[in-house]
Amino acid sequence: MSQGHGASAMPLGPIFPRHACRRRCRRRLEPAIRGATLIDALLSASAAGIIELLSYNPPGWGGKLLFGLLHSLEIALGATCLGLMIGTAGAFGKLYGGPVVRDLLAVYTTVVRAVPELVLILLLYYAGTDLINQLLAALGYQRLDISGLAAGIAVLGFVQGAYSTEVIRGAILAIPQGQIEAARAYGMSPGLMLRRITLPAMLPFAIPGLANLWLIATKDTALLAVVGFEELALATRQAAGVTKAYFTFFFAAALLYLVVSLISNFLIGRVEARSRRGMPSIKEAR
């Protein structure tokens, strides 16, 4: 407990004797202590202090937090889209690809899902930037600084891709076989069948899993703080470190993440209901 318990806590010690926690005693003590010192000491717990700390403009850190949230959402959105693309390709490779492709994809999904995201993020971030720079050097270009946003999206997208591969593979397998046979009987080419039959028909089965992945992506962006990306968790940590109001800021960040999750949940519910229209409800299908 080195950094956390800072100096702001210290002055209270000698002022309050041990029994001060009991309500009656505190009432009697309170007038004796000037209100200002109490508020100073309990800055993180006082309403005025919190509003000042979280205000949008520079003395407060609210703007920085919201900016971080925006960054987090950008990364999550990009990573989910990239993951969806990898996942769709991966699922088709796993289902219809040759034996080598299948095995390689099995290794990809198994390894990515068995190794902690934190380790993967570090590994892919270093390896990815290194690889690109070596490639550029070999081709005779200059080294280039890869932006945090792009690296974050690439790394998280790669991780998300493994999970969405499995989700989409399961969803494609859940499509009634007759629909695919019918499409084939109509003489559709594989591309047309993919676009008109497989993708739309698998969506209702895939949406719950993919929605879950979106929620995981929003939460996984916090891990990028460990590598030093400028997003909500890191902004919060900086704000908390500067102001020493650790509880306030982490609570505020948790609240922001929760709001994102709740809004996502609401929207997902709507999308899910819409994508399943005309199908028997899950309860009836059981």
Added chain:
Amino acid sequence: MAGEATIINVAARTSLWLQPHRIVLILIAIGLVLSAIFFMRWDWLPQYYEMGLLGIWRSLWILAVTCFLGFLLAVPLGLAQAAGPIWFSVPAKTFCTVIRGTPLLIQLWLLYYGLGSLFPQFPWIRESWMWPYLRQAWPYGVLALTLSFAGYEGEVMRGAFAGVPKGQLEAARAFGMSRWKIFRRIWLPQAIYRALPTLTGETVLQLKSTPLVATISVIDIFAVSSKVRQDTYLTYEPLLLLALIYMIITGILVFAFSKIEARIPNKVG
């Protein structure tokens, strides 16, 4: 989850394993591993060997404790949501929503930095017997991981409790069992059977969450690898070894759970 099934299925399909293209792939993989062994630097290994083992032990210990405590907490959480009166079910549901809606990293930092910075302001806490523990990092790590596991597993247990067929409970009541006995002998075991397949996934997810405690200065295996990276200026070797260690632990966990799953009656309800 389809994903867990494939991992388990791999073990069942070993007879079909050695096909020509697989042999080539395995040879390539062996080549990669050998080149990693010979062309990368591993001379730091003997020096950090003991520290690494201690780190693995600590990670596993945290995993076991948090899963156990989290599951104990998840049972009442699930029961409250599945069958509790509203003043139990609403708080339980809120708890699960909040835990599942916020990143574990933020929960961890909120507990360690946030609560940790509030505690010293209360003299009675500083004078209590808990203070020596509250000054260390691991109780916060264990608490955060336990609450997280309880939140996710509580939701699973809600479904598992709700999924036990009514007929089973009615039959138990017809036998004249008391409510506690029904819960102990019928409801809880069947709910756990139902939750067991997801329990594998949750435990693996929990294992993958344990490295987060390294961010609050608990020395687990992840922190050891970070230390190696700082000391030796090597980037890939410690991370690759770390990934391998986590993969092995995951493999063992999945294997163990598949053995446990094979032992339970497969037709429930």
